[in-house]
Amino acid sequence: MDPVIVVGAGPVGLALSLALAQQGVPSVVLDESSGDEEPRPARTVVLRPDTAAMVERLGCATVRDEGARWAGWRSLRRKQEVRRVALAEDTTPSPLHIPQHALTRGLRQAVLAEELINLVTESHVDSLEQDAGGVIVHTRDPDATWWRGSHVVGCDGARSTVRKLLGVRFPGRTAVERHAVAVLRTELPRPDEALLHRQPPWRGAGEEITARPLPDDVWRLDWLLPPSGELVTPDSLVARVRDTLAGWCGETPPYDLIDTGVHTVHHRLARRWRVGRVFLAGDAAHLVGAVGTQGLDEGLRDTDNLAWKLAHGWHHGGADALLDSYQEERRTAVAARLRTADQALPALRGGVLRNRLPRATRGHDALLADGHLGLGPLGAPPVYAYSPLTPEYDPSQVLVGTEAGAPVSDVRVTAPDGAGALLRDRLGRGRLLVLLVAPGTGVWDRRHWQSAGVMPRLADAVSALPVRAELLVTESYPGAAAHTVLMVRPDGHLVASFAGVRPAELYEAADAVRGGMVPATASDSTAEVN
Numbered sequence: 001m002d003p004v005i006v007v008g009a010g011p012v013g014l015a016l017s018l019a020l021a022q023q024g025v026p027s028v029v030l031d032e033s034s035g036d037e038e039p040r041p042a043r044t045v046v047l048r049p050d051t052a053a054m055v056e057r058l059g060c061a062t063v064r065d066e067g068a069r070w071a072g073w074r075s076l077r078r079k080q081e082v083r084r085v086a087l088a089e090d091t092t093p094s095p096l097h098i099p100q101h102a103l104t105r106g107l108r109q110a111v112l113a114e115e116l117i118n119l120v121t122e123s124h125v126d127s128l129e130q131d132a133g134g135v136i137v138h139t140r141d142p143d144a145t146w147w148r149g150s151h152v153v154g155c156d157g158a159r160s161t162v163r164k165l166l167g168v169r170f171p172g173r174t175a176v177e178r179h180a181v182a183v184l185r186t187e188l189p190r191p192d193e194a195l196l197h198r199q200p201p202w203r204g205a206g207e208e209i210t211a212r213p214l215p216d217d218v219w220r221l222d223w224l225l226p227p228s229g230e231l232v233t234p235d236s237l238v239a240r241v242r243d244t245l246a247g248w249c250g251e252t253p254p255y256d257l258i259d260t261g262v263h264t265v266h267h268r269l270a271r272r273w274r275v276g277r278v279f280l281a282g283d284a285a286h287l288v289g290a291v292g293t294q295g296l297d298e299g300l301r302d303t304d305n306l307a308w309k310l311a312h313g314w315h316h317g318g319a320d321a322l323l324d325s326y327q328e329e330r331r332t333a334v335a336a337r338l339r340t341a342d343q344a345l346p347a348l349r350g351g352v353l354r355n356r357l358p359r360a361t362r363g364h365d366a367l368l369a370d371g372h373l374g375l376g377p378l379g380a381p382p383v384y385a386y387s388p389l390t391p392e393y394d395p396s397q398v399l400v401g402t403e404a405g406a407p408v409s410d411v412r413v414t415a416p417d418g419a420g421a422l423l424r425d426r427l428g429r430g431r432l433l434v435l436l437v438a439p440g441t442g443v444w445d446r447r448h449w450q451s452a453g454v455m456p457r458l459a460d461a462v463s464a465l466p467v468r469a470e471l472l473v474t475e476s477y478p479g480a481a482a483h484t485v486l487m488v489r490p491d492g493h494l495v496a497s498f499a500g501v502r503p504a505e506l507y508e509a510a511d512a513v514r515g516g517m518v519p520a521t522a523s524d525s526t527a528e529v530n
Contacts, residue, residue, distance in 0.1 A: 002134050003027050003118070004310060005149035007125055007162050009035075011045075011055075011100070012282030012299040013155030014107035018058040019307035021116040023430035025314045028147060029111065030123040030139060032156070039101040041183040041259040044220050046212070048374035050381050050407060050492070051300040052096040053424050055103070059113070062106030067098035068214050072193040073373055075365045078201050082365050085373065095374055097194075097212050097220075100296075128152065128165045130276045150314055152278045153306065155299075158266070160284035166275045172268025172338075176345065177290045178225040179263045180232045182241050185218050186255035188248060196368060202247045207349070209244055210372070218258065224349075225262075232262050265289040267338050273327040281306060286334045290341045291348055292371025293378055298334050301382065304428070305330050308490035311430045312467070312514060321515030325388050333382035340377045381407045384493055391496055391505075391512035398499045400486065401479030407492050413472040414441060416459070423472070424492065431468040432495070432510060433488040434458070437480045438473045454483060454501045461503035465510040489513060 004020055006013045009031035017027040047055065047063075056063050071094070075083035087094035111117050123139040130136075137147045154162025163170060188211065195211040208224035223240055225232070237260050246252040268287040273280045282299030289295045306326045313319030348364050371378035384390075384405035402408050410424045413435065426433055436458055455473075462471045477486065480497065487495040487509050496509050 001314060002148050002150045004314065005030065005135065005137055005147055005152045007137070007152060007154050008156035008160075008282075008284070009033065009108070009119065009121075010155065010157065010282070011103055011107055011296060012303055013153075014104065014111050015055060015058055015300055016153060016155060016281065016303040016307060017117045017119075018107065018110055018114065019303055019428060020311060021114045022058070022428055023308065023311035024116070025311045026116040027118070028149065029117060029119045030125060030137070030147070031119060031121045032124055033121065035108070035119075035121040037101050037104055039099070040261070041099055041101075041218075042181045042220070042261040042263075043100040044097060044183070044212075044214065045100050045103060045296045046294050046372070047096040047098070047300070048294070048297050048379065048381065049093040049095070051297050051304075053410075054300060054304055054428065055107070057425065057428055058107070059110035060103065060106035061109070062102045063096060063098060066102040066106075066215065067096045069094040069096055070192060070194045070213060072190070073369060074190070074193055074195050075369050076195065076197040076200075077365060078199050083369055085369060087373075092373065092375070095372075097214055099214070125156075125161050125165075128162065128278065130278065135277050150277070151310060153310075154278065154280045154284045155282045156284055158268075158283045158287055160280065162278065163270060163280055163284050166272075166278060166280075168275065168280070169271045170268050171271070172266060172287065173342070174266050175227075175229075175264050176267050176342075177265040177349075178227075178229070179222040179265075180225055180237055180240060181223075181261045181263050182221045182237060182257060183214075183218060183259045184221070184241065184255045184257045185216070186245065186253055187217060188219060188245075188253075191217065194372070196365075196372065197248075198365065198368075200244070200247055202243055204239070204243060205247065206240075211248075222263070227349075234260070267342065269331070269335055269338060273331050274323065279306060279323075279326065285331070286338070288334065288338055288341065291344055291378060292368055292373075293337060293341055294374075297374070298337065301333075302326075302330050304491045307428070308430050315430075319515060321388070323515075325515065329382075329384045329387050329389075332386070333384070336382075337378070341371075344378065383407075389489075389495075389513050389515065391509040394496075394502075394505050394508075396498050396500075396502045396505050397496050398481075398484060399479065400477060400484060400494075400497045402486075402494045402497075404494055404496055406494055408435075408486070408488050408494050409478050411474045411477055413474045415470070415472055423474070423488075426470060426472065427488075427490060427492045429470075430490055431470050432465070432490065432513065434462050434465075434469050434471050434506070435477070435486040435488060436471070436473045437475075437477050437482055437484045437486070439475055439482050441473045441475060457503075458485065458501045461501060461506050464503065465507060467510050467514050469510065487513075
């Protein structure tokens with residue numbers, strides 16, 4: 001079968017090709033660049049715990065070596081500390097802050113080591129045609145080439161050629177936020193804590209400053225610019241740096257200015273994310289980034305959602321309903337994120353009313369912190385509560401600490417062969433996970449619990465499922481009683497949880513996850529979504 005063609009070799013395209021390779025699917029990555037990315041220290045990304053773990057699982061070594069995790073988050077308003085959040089793995093995990101060029105380099109190195117991925121540089125796509133069996137893509141200079149793939153995924157950024165060739169509209173709002181950015185090396189108080197300072201008390205500071213640490217005493221500072229389109233000159237940016245450092249330290253400490261820039265945030269959402277055998281992902285499908293939200297987070301979640309669905313279709317065929325669910329789940333989730341950010345912007349960013357309502361202002365501080373830390377409606381991982389892949393309710397289903405469609409808790413699990421790991425480490429392999437809550441398995445001999453109680457019956461039920469699945473056990477799961485059985489998707493979202501072993505109900509749930517047996521055609525997937 002033909003490989004999947006991935007257009008674009010940024011973090012999203014590279015991550016998708018690696019996720020497909022982990023599931024045995026070959027891909028061709030068409031990279032418009034020469035492959036020699038120029039480092040831009042002012043371009044950094046913040047990854048939430050779920051996406052940081054995903055990238056590390058894909059083999060990106062730089063997230064460990066060149067990223068920073070924070071010990072805390074502080075929010076100041078004028079001269080007063082209004083919020084402080086201690087960040088720790090077992091309470092509120094820290095995001096990962098890393099230069100984008102370092103993340104891309106780590107992903108590219110992993111791609112070059114993978115036999116199932118063919119990375120082709122200087123490949124400019126200029127045409128695309130579909131037929132019943134696949135997609136043909138043409139690339140121009142320097143060597144005009146025709147490529148045939150089973151599917152195409154456009155990960156080619158905000159100016160996506162793939163999206164334009166499909167004729168998909170990309171409506172939204174331009175310049176919803178602008179930030180002056182400086183990356184510098186200096187010593188600041190609390191060097192392992194990120195800071196959000198609203199309404200700083202010194203002259204010319206503007207409305208909001210964010211300081212986020214990187215390794216080796218390097219910081220990224222962002223100043224929110226007024227909506228009037230203020231011109232940022234080198235002299236004015238240096239003045240901002242000096243005044244800000246003096247405001248925090250009492251006087252301007254020595255510093256080394258590494259890079260500067262202006263970051264403009266747009267909010268846009270493609271009307272369609274699937275047209276037949278062609279999909280859009282990352283910035284080609286959406287632009288998001290105001291009030292602490294992170295566009296790359298959503299792009300990597302696109303990858304996590306789409307990869308296992310493409311892999312199932314590539315290996316087994318007949319997956320139109322499953323592939324349709326990519327747009328239904330991910331577009332709905334990103335639309336909700338954009339809607340929340342757009343609704344929050346007027347309250348967070350302006351107006352005399354905001355300054356006269358202290359309680360409202362405190363709520364705004366919490367909302368902004370949640371956006372930056374990956375919490376609440378602005379930042380938390382999505383819940384696919386109304387997914388078409390959700391099985392119909394059955395009385396044998398029970399409630400646990402995770403609602404259906406939400407990401408599961410990262411508990412410690414044991415496989416039948418005795419191997420122990422975190423649940424998150426078993427994701428991304430193209431198979432369902434069936435998790436039995438069995439207190440005592442951590443101390444009992446594996447040979448005992450493997451052949452005792454409900455395990456033999458559950459093992460038979462898992463082997464009879466219509467899709468590949470891995471059976472795991474755990475000592476406990478939040479909100480789950482003993483002998484609860486949870487079914488988890490390959491991307492870590494909960495399908496359903498059952499009271500005890502229910503072979504028929506497990507089969508029906510697994511069948512729902514693969515899109516059921518309802519026939520569909522690729523042409524059914526081209527209706528516009530509003």
